Amino acid sequence: MNRKINLIGSFATDWIRYSDYEYKKSSNTEYIVPTKDAVFSMYNPFNVAEDLLLDLMRIGQLALRPEALNKPEMNLEIKNNILVFAKKYGLFGFISSCVYNRNIIGDEHVLFIENNPVTKEKTMNGKEYIRQFIPFAEEGDVEIKEYKKCVDIVKSEDSPKFYGKRPVVMDLIFSRFYAEQVNWIIDFAKMIVSHFYQLLTYREASGYLTENVTVMTDRFHAEKIGFKINQLDRTTIAWEFDSLKTTIETIYAFVVTDEKIFLSRCKHCGNIFIANSKREKYCSPSCRNCSNVKKTRARKSKAKE
Ligand SMILES: [Zn+2]
Numbered sequence: 519m520n521r522k523i524n525l526i527g528s529f530a531t532d533w534i535r536y537s538d539y540e541y542k543k544s545s546n547t548e549y550i551v552p553t554k555d556a557v558f559s560m561y562n563p564f565n566v567a568e569d570l571l572l573d574l575m576r577i578g579q580l581a582l583r584p585e586a587l588n589k590p591e592m593n594l595e596i597k598n599n600i601l602v603f604a605k606k607y608g609l610f611g612f613i614s615s616c617v618y619n620r621n622i623i624g625d626e627h628v629l630f631i632e633n634n635p636v637t638k639e640k641t642m643n644g645k646e647y648i649r650q651f652i653p654f655a656e657e658g659d660v661e662i663k664e665y666k667k668c669v670d671i672v673k674s675e676d677s678p679k680f681y682g683k684r685p686v687v688m689d690l691i692f693s694r695f696y697a698e699q700v701n702w703i704i705d706f707a708k709m710i711v712s713h714f715y716q717l718l719t720y721r722e723a724s725g726y727l728t729e730n731v732t733v734m735t736d737r738f739h740a741e742k743i744g745f746k747i748n749q750l751d752r753t754t755i756a757w758e759f760d761s762l763k764t765t766i767e768t769i770y771a772f773v774v775t776d777e778k779i780f781l782s783r784c785k786h787c788g789n790i791f792i793a794n795s796k797r798e799k800y801c802s803p804s805c806r807n808c809s810n811v812k813k814t815r816a817r818k819s820k821a822k823e
Pocket residue numbers: 784785786787788789800801802805
């Protein structure tokens with residue numbers, strides 16, 4: 519058994535990651551951004567779907583622990599995990615997933631999707647919105663050029679450009695100057711984990727449910743997902759995502775509805791893992807052993823009494 523998620527279709531276009539990231543502050547807000555000398559590489563998120571999802575949920579689980587709020591070393595652990603995550607999978611593309619606008623670049627106003635991590639506002643000036651994602655770019659680093667009939671992004675580095683094949687905003691997301699706030703990432707990771715916890719609760723109560731219950735209606739918003747139909751030896755769906763966020767949401771949707779493998783929570787350590795059957799209760803042999811030792815001890819001490 520391979521613990522592989524049954525992903526329907528393929529990922530149409532690769533995502534970007536840089537070799538190194540750093541934390542930087544802009545007006546007292548902490549951002550994560552590729553380092554100056556970082557080099558990019560492209561990868562296919564569907565090829566690493568299981569690790570991608572579990573690594574994000576690990577961050578969410580750490581952040582949801584009550585002690586995460588006041589323990590500095592706990593925050594350090596979360597931040598280290600986010601840094602490792604970014605190097606493995608890149609940033610989330612929140613600039614695209616937070617608004618209904620498709621191209622964003624050159625739009626006078628952006629219209630926000632409800633409960634996005636960036637703002638509680640309904641609309642914002644387009645340029646002001648973009649500035650939040652390139653707080654460390656200096657003059658000439660990334661420039662938005664508006665021509666009569668189109669807009670373009672001119673970058674002072676060699677990151678990928680799509681020349682109209684994908685929304686112009688992708689040129690910005692894939693740039694070395696594109697940054698995201700640490701809080702946005704933590705919020706998203708917490709949301710996915712909370713969604714899963716609530717789903718587990720509903721599953722336990724599923725015997726009592728008489729109609730469909732939507733899990734976390736107000737927080738789970740996987741918007742702007744497109745697809746094409748491709749033909750090679752067989753006909754397949756090719757998903758088009760403008761953000762890693764919606765990619766992760768889609769992978770998550772596939773795993774929780776998969777009937778061959780199960781996203782589960784370890785009965786011993788609480789970690790989220792992929793199980794091959796509903797009977798599998800522990801994330802690792804060591805957790806199973808620890809739990810067995812505990813049970814034996816409890817039985818022995820009861821016998822003594
Ligand atoms: Zn465990």
